[in-house]
Amino acid sequence: MALKLPFVPPKPPPMEKMKKDITQSEAWKSIFRHSYQDNQRNRALQIVDNVFLHLHPVRVPRHATNYSFTWGMGGITFLLFIHLTVTGIILMFWYRPTEAFAFQDMKALMNDVAFGPLLRNLHRWAAHSMVITVMLHMFRVFLTGSYKPPRQFNWGVGVILLLLTFLLSFTGYLLPWDQLSIWAVTVGTNMARSVPLQGSEGPFSNYLGLRPDNDIRFILLGGTQVGEPTLLRFYVGHCIFLPFIAATLMAVHFWRVRKDGGISGPVMNTKASEGAKYIAEKMATKRIAQIKGAPANGNGTAAPVKAPAAPKPAAAPVTAAPSAGAAPAPPPTAGGAKAPPPWLKK
Amino acid sequence: MSDALHNFWLILSKPDNVPIVLMIILVVFYCWLAYKQARRNDRLGIFEATQSDKVQVWPYLVKIEFLVTIIVLIVLTVWAITINAPLEEAANPTLTPNPSKAPWYFLGLQEMLVYFDPWIAGVMLPTFIIVGLILVPYVDPNPKGNGYYTFKERPFAIATFAIGFLILWVLLIVLGTFMRGPGWYYFWPWEFWDTHRVVALTNIDIWEGLFGIPSKNVDGSFNLLQVALGGILVIGFLVALPMWIWKKYKEKSPVLRQMGALKFGMTAVLFLMMAGLPIKMFLRLAFNIKYIWVFGIGHDLFFNI
Numbered sequence: 001m002a003l004k005l006p007f008v009p010p011k012p013p014p015m016e017k018m019k020k021d022i023t024q025s026e027a028w029k030s031i032f033r034h035s036y037q038d039n040q041r042n043r044a045l046q047i048v049d050n051v052f053l054h055l056h057p058v059r060v061p062r063h064a065t066n067y068s069f070t071w072g073m074g075g076i077t078f079l080l081f082i083h084l085t086v087t088g089i090i091l092m093f094w095y096r097p098t099e100a101f102a103f104q105d106m107k108a109l110m111n112d113v114a115f116g117p118l119l120r121n122l123h124r125w126a127a128h129s130m131v132i133t134v135m136l137h138m139f140r141v142f143l144t145g146s147y148k149p150p151r152q153f154n155w156g157v158g159v160i161l162l163l164l165t166f167l168l169s170f171t172g173y174l175l176p177w178d179q180l181s182i183w184a185v186t187v188g189t190n191m192a193r194s195v196p197l198q199g200s201e202g203p204f205s206n207y208l209g210l211r212p213d214n215d216i217r218f219i220l221l222g223g224t225q226v227g228e229p230t231l232l233r234f235y236v237g238h239c240i241f242l243p244f245i246a247a248t249l250m251a252v253h254f255w256r257v258r259k260d261g262g263i264s265g266p267v268m269n270t271k272a273s274e275g276a277k278y279i280a281e282k283m284a285t286k287r288i289a290q291i292k293g294a295p296a297n298g299n300g301t302a303a304p305v306k307a308p309a310a311p312k313p314a315a316a317p318v319t320a321a322p323s324a325g326a327a328p329a330p331p332p333t334a335g336g337a338k339a340p341p342p343w344l345k346k
Numbered sequence: 347m348s349d350a351l352h353n354f355w356l357i358l359s360k361p362d363n364v365p366i367v368l369m370i371i372l373v374v375f376y377c378w379l380a381y382k383q384a385r386r387n388d389r390l391g392i393f394e395a396t397q398s399d400k401v402q403v404w405p406y407l408v409k410i411e412f413l414v415t416i417i418v419l420i421v422l423t424v425w426a427i428t429i430n431a432p433l434e435e436a437a438n439p440t441l442t443p444n445p446s447k448a449p450w451y452f453l454g455l456q457e458m459l460v461y462f463d464p465w466i467a468g469v470m471l472p473t474f475i476i477v478g479l480i481l482v483p484y485v486d487p488n489p490k491g492n493g494y495y496t497f498k499e500r501p502f503a504i505a506t507f508a509i510g511f512l513i514l515w516v517l518l519i520v521l522g523t524f525m526r527g528p529g530w531y532y533f534w535p536w537e538f539w540d541t542h543r544v545v546a547l548t549n550i551d552i553w554e555g556l557f558g559i560p561s562k563n564v565d566g567s568f569n570l571l572q573v574a575l576g577g578i579l580v581i582g583f584l585v586a587l588p589m590w591i592w593k594k595y596k597e598k599s600p601v602l603r604q605m606g607a608l609k610f611g612m613t614a615v616l617f618l619m620m621a622g623l624p625i626k627m628f629l630r631l632a633f634n635i636k637y638i639w640v641f642g643i644g645h646d647l648f649f650n651i
């Protein structure tokens with residue numbers, strides 16, 4: 001058999017052609033901004049081109065992916081929060097926050113609604129779990145000393161988030177409107193009676209004319225005991241007010257994790273943590289000087305941090321210090337103590 | 347006996363108490379995990395990676411997040427299928443259950459009500475907990491141990507927080523859930539939760555117990571000697587003790603000097619308040635001591651401590 005000439009390339013199989021047509025189309029390209037070939041560039045684009053994933057940096061220090069380090073607890077807390085938002089919204093279709101309906105709606109949910117019990121159970125167990133995971137997250141952050149500079153503020157944001165998690169759980173506890181809920185909430189809100197200067201049984205209440213029907217507990221409950229107005233208040237607080245604040249603060253919290261140099265670790269090599277390292281080293285140097293008995297603010301060798309600021313040429317590359325900020329600081333003798341990083345000057 | 351254990355099993359397996367069992371397991375596991383890493387770091391020194399030791403989030407982190415998401419959702423779903431959330435009788439404001447308990451995560455706070463007046467235990471102490479937590483980063487003078495597990499480099503901080511969290515928070519929740527029965531009395535696991543239990547009130551104020559000095563005179567006014575003794579003890583503990591430590595050690599201790607008087611004062615007072623709780627609990631549970639200081643100003647400011 002002779003070869004047919006001229007040579008005609010084989011037709012692409014129809015699937016291949018279809019794929020090409022689709023992935024080259026304007027619509028496809030408007031949605032998917034990069035190809036999926038596995039290379040570094042696409043992996044990076046995968047993160048920065050996605051509004052949800054871009055919460056993350058493109059690359060993280062290796063230890064940040066280590067489950068034993070973070071226990072994943074902050075992330076799990078966030079996951080549970082999202083889960084609670086979703087199940088909570090669906091629950092709202094079945095629930096009316098009034099004395100006449102609240103308990104009846106719960107009964108109906110447990111007996112008549114398709115997948116009602118599953119929905120309610122998912123919400124309740126996730127809520128309990130979130131309280132547990134947020135406490136464990138705080139415990140982890142403390143144990144790794146991750147609240148230290150520069151993350152002091154984010155720790156404070158976290159403490160408010162802890163409080164909000166408790167309040168979210170507490171307000172939700174009332175909604176089933178059964179014996180368990182109203183009495184647990186009664187026990188809890190009774191504390192408001194004793195607030196100094198605010199509660200009817202607290203210090204100075206007599207002088208201020210505080211009574212059960214005009215004190216802070218009355219404002220909280222909308223009455224002198226847990227009743228229908230309380231149910232409405234807790235409902236709105238639980239479904240709108242508190243989640244809104246919590247979500248906002250979570251945004252601040254996550255943003256701060258990034259701005260403070262990512263997940264803490266013994267390695268300090270990002271821009272923000274360069275600052276942290278500088279502060280930590282400064283503190284350690286000062287302390288060593290004090291231990292050695294030199295004047296804390298003297299201008300001798302004890303305070304080398306200030307000294308090299310002027311003579312050092314601005315263009316000199318900042319050499320990576322061998323010891324991380326956490327390790328014992330270098331002795332203050334060598335004149336090579338680092339100048340403050342440029343963004344910290346002044 | 348087996349009836350009683352059965353009784354305990356009923357409490358243990360109440361749907362709302364399952365999370366607490368879960369919490370115990372998780373806390374124990376993570377303590378072990380943290381301890382293991384701290385010990386390794388303390389022995390070998392911390393591993394210092396270099397600039398290049400970074401990994402790409404996609405796939406190395408996203409992969410883990412995906413996996414954890416699936417596991418958490420599976421656990422929740424299985425849990426939600428197997429155990430129903432409780433729904434008791436409809437709310438009835440005229441029928442108070444015994445015991446009446448706050449939600450489980452507040453049981454540590456409810457426990458404190460046994461030992462102090464409500465305005466102290468229910469309002470001031472929780473406020474101090476929140477404020478104290480927020481202050482932690484600003485008063486901790488130790489630059490070491492930032493970003494890795496260690497015990498050796500910050501023994502005081504770790505020990506304080508561990509005791510506060512594990513004992514004064516988690517343990518009190520566990521005891522409050524499983525052992526506080528009707529009347530908020532302690533019941534052993536093998537004891538039946540008897541709603542009619544009567545316990546003779548044998549609690550006595552400390553000065554009466556020690557020296558026979560009553561807290562109040564026959565006419566109902568405060569006994570001034572008791573007020574003085576109690577005041578000296580309480581104020582001495584919370585104010586004079588930190589001042590004395592400051593005076594004595596500020597020369598010798600660079601840590602104190604670095605903190606300065608204000609930070610040291612705040613830290614010491616918060617720390618001593620925290621330490622005061624288990625001391626008071628011990629006095630009550632072991633010696634039936636009711637109050638150390640019984641004092642009031644005007645109509646409604648009472649220091650029953």
Ligand code: HEM
Binds near residue numbers: 141156263
């Ligand atoms: C609703 C509650 C919270 C959510 C959703 C949340 C979420 C997160 C997440 C996802 C991270 C990244 C690292 C990790 O997963 O461990 C993180 C880090 C951090 N969180 Fe939270 N958190 C919450 C509450 C808290 C609380 C109660 C505290 C402390 C009192 C806290 C303090 C911090 C700090 C200091 C970091 C930085 C840790 C580091 O760089 O190693 N957060 N949080």
